[in-house]
Amino acid sequence: MFLVHSVTSLKFQLIDLLFCVCPWSDGQRGRDGGSQRRSPLDVIMSQIRRKRTASDRRPLGRFLSRGSDRTGIPEDGETEGREERGQSSGVTEAESERDVGWGRVCVFLQKLGKKADSRSLSLAHCDLTATDLLELATLLQLLPQLEEVNVSWNELIGGCLKALTSHLHHVGGIRTLRLCSCRLNADDITALGNALDCVPLLEVLDLSWNSGIGDGGLQGLLGNLQPPLREIHLVACQLSAADATALGGTVSALPGLSVLDVSCNPQLAQEVDDGGFRELATSLSHAASLTVLRLQACGLMTDCLQTLGGSLRCLPSMRELDLSCNKNLAGGLNQLTLHLAHLTHLESLDLHLCCLTHTDLEALVQVLPSLTALTELDVSSNKEAGGIVHPLVSALPLTQMRRLPLNSCSLSEESLTALALAVPYLRSVDVSWCKVVSGRSALLLDALQSSVLLELHLSSCELCTEDLRHLAAVCRRGCLSSLRVLDLSYNGSVGDDGWSALFAAGGLGSLEDLDLSLRPSTSASLSAWLPALLCALPRLPALTRLAVRRWTMGSQDREQLNHSLRKRSVLLEWDPDIEDAASSCKTTNHESPEE
Numbered sequence: 001m002f003l004v005h006s007v008t009s010l011k012f013q014l015i016d017l018l019f020c021v022c023p024w025s026d027g028q029r030g031r032d033g034g035s036q037r038r039s040p041l042d043v044i045m046s047q048i049r050r051k052r053t054a055s056d057r058r059p060l061g062r063f064l065s066r067g068s069d070r071t072g073i074p075e076d077g078e079t080e081g082r083e084e085r086g087q088s089s090g091v092t093e094a095e096s097e098r099d100v101g102w103g104r105v106c107v108f109l110q111k112l113g114k115k116a117d118s119r120s121l122s123l124a125h126c127d128l129t130a131t132d133l134l135e136l137a138t139l140l141q142l143l144p145q146l147e148e149v150n151v152s153w154n155e156l157i158g159g160c161l162k163a164l165t166s167h168l169h170h171v172g173g174i175r176t177l178r179l180c181s182c183r184l185n186a187d188d189i190t191a192l193g194n195a196l197d198c199v200p201l202l203e204v205l206d207l208s209w210n211s212g213i214g215d216g217g218l219q220g221l222l223g224n225l226q227p228p229l230r231e232i233h234l235v236a237c238q239l240s241a242a243d244a245t246a247l248g249g250t251v252s253a254l255p256g257l258s259v260l261d262v263s264c265n266p267q268l269a270q271e272v273d274d275g276g277f278r279e280l281a282t283s284l285s286h287a288a289s290l291t292v293l294r295l296q297a298c299g300l301m302t303d304c305l306q307t308l309g310g311s312l313r314c315l316p317s318m319r320e321l322d323l324s325c326n327k328n329l330a331g332g333l334n335q336l337t338l339h340l341a342h343l344t345h346l347e348s349l350d351l352h353l354c355c356l357t358h359t360d361l362e363a364l365v366q367v368l369p370s371l372t373a374l375t376e377l378d379v380s381s382n383k384e385a386g387g388i389v390h391p392l393v394s395a396l397p398l399t400q401m402r403r404l405p406l407n408s409c410s411l412s413e414e415s416l417t418a419l420a421l422a423v424p425y426l427r428s429v430d431v432s433w434c435k436v437v438s439g440r441s442a443l444l445l446d447a448l449q450s451s452v453l454l455e456l457h458l459s460s461c462e463l464c465t466e467d468l469r470h471l472a473a474v475c476r477r478g479c480l481s482s483l484r485v486l487d488l489s490y491n492g493s494v495g496d497d498g499w500s501a502l503f504a505a506g507g508l509g510s511l512e513d514l515d516l517s518l519r520p521s522t523s524a525s526l527s528a529w530l531p532a533l534l535c536a537l538p539r540l541p542a543l544t545r546l547a548v549r550r551w552t553m554g555s556q557d558r559e560q561l562n563h564s565l566r567k568r569s570v571l572l573e574w575d576p577d578i579e580d581a582a583s584s585c586k587t588t589n590h591e592s593p594e595e
Contacts, residue, residue, distance in 0.1 A: 101139075101142035102116070102142060104142065105139050105142055108139060109123075112126045112128075113126070114126070118143060118145045118146070120146075120147065121146060121148065122148070122150045123136070123150065123151045123154070124150050124152040124153050124154070124180075125154070127154065127156065128151060128154040128157050129156050129157070130156065130157060130160040130163070132157075133151075133161075134163045136151075137163050137164045137167040140164075140167045140168070140170040141167070143171060144170065144171065144173070146174060147173055147174060147175045147176065148175065148176040149176070149177050150176075150178040151164075151178070151179060151182065152181055152182065152206070153180060153181045153182075154181075154182055156183075157182050157183075158182050158183025158184050158210075158212070159183070159185055159188065160188075161179070161187075161188035161191055162188070162191035165194070166191075168195045168199055172198055173199075173201055174199045174202055175204065176202075176204040177199070177204070177205055177206070178204075178206040179206065179210070180207070180208045180209050180233075181209035181210065182210060183210065183212060184207065184212055184213055186212070186216075186220070188213075189217050189221045190220035192221060193222075193224040194224070196226060197224065200228065202226060202229060203228055203229060203230045204231040205225075205231065205232055206231075206233035207237065208233050208235035208236060208237065208261075209235060210237055211236065211237060212238075214238030214240055214267075215238060215240045215242070215243070216240065216242050218234075218239070218243050218246055218247065222246050222247060222249070223250070225253075227253075227254060228256060229254050229256065230256050230257060230258045230259065231257075231259040232257065232259070232261070234261065234265070235262070235264050235294075236263070236264040236265065237262075237265060238265065238267065239265040239268050240267050240270070241267065241268065241269075241277065242276075243268070244262075244268050244269075244279065245279045248281075249279075249283065251284060251286070252283045252287065254287070255288075255289065256289055258290060258291045258292065259291065260284075260293055260294070261292070262294070262295065263294045263295065263296035263298065263322065264297045265297075265299075266297060266299040267299060268295075268298045268299060269299040269304055277298070277307075278304070282310075283311075284311040284312075284315065285310070285314040285315070287315070288314065288315065288317070289317060290315050290318060291319045291320065292318075292319065292320040293318065293322070294320070294322040295326070296322050296323070296325050296326075298326060299326065299328070300323065300326040300329055301326075301329070301332075302329060302332025302335060303332075305329065305332055305333070305335040305336040306335045306336075308336065309335060309336045309339035310339065312336075312339045312340070313342045315343070316343070317345060318343045318345065319345055319346060319348065319373075320346075320347060321343070321346060322350040323351055323354065324351060324353055324354060325352070325353045325354070326354055327353070327354060329354045329356070329360075330354065330355040330356060330357055330360065331357050331359065331360065333351075333354075333356060333360035333363055333364060334359070334360070334363040337363045337367045338367075340367045340370070341367050341370035343371065344370070344372065344373065345373050346371050346373060346374060347373050347374060347375050347376065348374075348375065348376040348377075349371070349376070349377050349378070351364070351379050352379060352381045352382065353381040354382060355382065356382040356384060357384055358384045358387065358388070360384075361392070362388065362391075365391050365392055366395075368392070368396055371397075372397060374397060374401070375400055375401060375403070376404075377392075377404055378403065379392075379409070380407045381409070383408070383409060383410045385406060385409040385410075386406070386409040386410035386411045386415050387410075387412070389406065389409075389414075389415035390414065390415070392418075393419065393421050393422050396422065398421065400425070401422055401425050401426060402425075402426060402427040402428070403426065403427065404419070404422055405430035405457075407430045407432040407434065407457065407459075408434070409434065410434070411431060411436050413436055413440060416431075416443045416444065419431070419444065420443050420444055420446075420447040423447040423448060424447055424449055425452075426452075426453065427452060427453065427454045428453070428454060428455040428457075429453060429455070429456050429457065430455070431444070431457070431461065432457045432458060432460055432461065433459065433460045433461070434461060437458065437461040437462075438461055438462035439464055439467065441458070441461075441463065441471065445474045446474075448474055448480070449479065450479065451478060451479055451482045452482060453482065454482060454485065455483070455484065455485040455487075456480070456483060456485070457487040458487060458491070459487045459488070459490050459491070459515070460491070460519075461491060462491065462493055463488065463491040463493065464493055465494055465497055465498035467494070468488075468494050468499065468501060468502050469501045471502060472501040472502045475502070475505040475506060475507035476505045476506065477507070478507055479507075480507055481509060481510060482510050483508060484511060484513065484542070485512065485513045486508070486511060486513070486515070487513075487515045488514075488515065488516055489516065489518070490517070490518065492518050492522050492524060496528035496529050499516075499532070500529040503529065503533050503535070503536035504532050504536070506539055508536075509542065511540055511542060512542050512543060512545070513545045514543065514547070516546075516548050517549035517550060517551075517573070518549065518550035518551060519550070520550065523550045523552055524552070525553065526548065526552070526553055526557070527554065527557055530553065530557050530561065533561075534560060534561070534564050537564050543568070543570055544569060544570060544571060545570065545571045545573070546565070546571070546572050546573070548572075548574045549573055549575050550575055551574065551575075
């Protein structure tokens with residue numbers, strides 16, 4: 001009561017003082033032109049309000065004059081403030097709606113273990129169901145900036161792709177669309193084809209590993225592809241000769257096409273009424289922008305090479321050509337090599353596992369000097385290649401070569417010596433499954449004079465303890481400081497001293513992948529060299545995979561190895577002891593990378 005009385009008394013004293021200092025005539029009008037007399041307190045409050053913004057007038061009015069709140073009459077400038085808020089309310093509401101929509105996107109992706117990205121939507125290997133696909137489709141309108149969509153390896157969405165494609169008009173800026181291994185069928189492909197008009201900027205389309213879209217299923221898609229398309233990937237789609245004919249008609253209508261990958265379609269090269277692969281190969285001559293052509297395991301035969309070679313003459317921009325795993329090319333490679341000389345920009349040529357004859361390889365050697373841009377040549381898994389390594393190496397531009405795998409090529413000691421001439425320039429050396437390396441690894445290892453090698457594959461070479469000691473000496477010299485992959489699997493003849501020497505040598509600070517596995521039919525104990533491995537692990541900071549299959553160890557050794565890798569992202573692949581089979585799901589290759 002005393003406080004209220006004091007405030008009231010102070011208020012009346014202030015009013016009396018104002019009347020004494022600033023008398024007003026009875027006839028003076030207010031600023032609104034009215035005839036009502038204004039009190040001195042109102043005049044002072046008016047002056048104060050003029051100096052304050054509309055946004056902070058109301059709190060002061062509430063403190064000094066509660067009457068305005070009770071009557072609902074707006075104070076001076078409050079009308080203008082409401083107008084300003086009215087103009088900005090649309091923007092605020094729109095921003096709020098966007099925030100809510102983005103929250104829905106984040107919740108959906110978080111449920112699948114993914115992070116939200118306004119430009120990239122990656123949901124591969126998420127076990128998406130038809131319901132998930134429908135929910136995803138409704139979220140597309142909230143992602144107007146989307147450029148890349150990847151829902152590959154979700155086999156449960158096959159047959160209901162239309163639920164997604166019917167909403168693609170919300171994301172017209174998509175440039176990359178990947179739908180690999182989704183069990184798509186002809187209806188899915190037709191729905192996708194009908195929606196391609198909504199994504200006019202699409203550049204990359206990957207439908208690989210969908211066997212249900214072959215045998216004529218591409219008809220509803222190919223006719224709707226837009227000119228900006230640069231890459232088509234149709235690996236393992238069970239494409240038939242009819243699909244090859246349709247694809248040939250499409251290729252010539254895509255001026256910007258640079259990558260065509262139809263690998264692993266063994267029925268593609270079957271001739272049907274002079275169509276099939278022949279028509280596809282002929283149409284390639286109109287794809288002047290083509291830089292990558294992959295025809296691995298397409299059932300190519302020697303009579304296909306002449307037509308293909310004629311088109312290659314018109315493709316001066318070609319940089320990668322893959323004809324591997326076509327065993328029926330044996331004896332007819334000369335029909336292609338006649339035209340390869342025109343591919344002056346060719347950087348990679350893959351002919352592995354083609355059953356090439358000595359005559360085929362000689363024809364290849366003749367054209368190699370013309371391929372001045374070549375950096376990768378793969379003739380591995382061709383047994384006859386072991387006899388022409390010296391002329392092969394002599395014909396190559398060695399100083400720019402990066403890959404020359406010769407695994408499973410029946411190498412001889414002379415071949416190994418010839419290969420050593422190229423080793424100093426290579427980024428990858430692969431002589432796996434060549435028994436001649438046993439006891440002669442020094443021919444290759446001594447050629448490593450610099451640290452440019454990234455991969456070294458010596459699997460199933462019957463390496464001995466001395467070979468591992470020589471490898472350890474190379475590591476100590478620093479010649480393998482950049483090595484990322486080291487494959488020494490299936491070399492059970494190496495003694496414990498050899499493994500220990502390798503791990504004690506150091507010099508493998510960049511190693512990411514190390515495979516020491518034994519053959520499936522063998523086993524051995526690693527207890528003798530495990531201490532050397534445990535001491536080496538801190539010096540292998542980049543290691544992400546360690547394979548020691550078929551090596552056995554006791555419980556104490558197992559605990560030590562697990563403890564060393566527990567806090568590192570290293571995938572440990574090993575075979576548990578029989579008595580630990582029940583817990584194998586926690587400690588073998590099913591374990592998480594963190595453990």
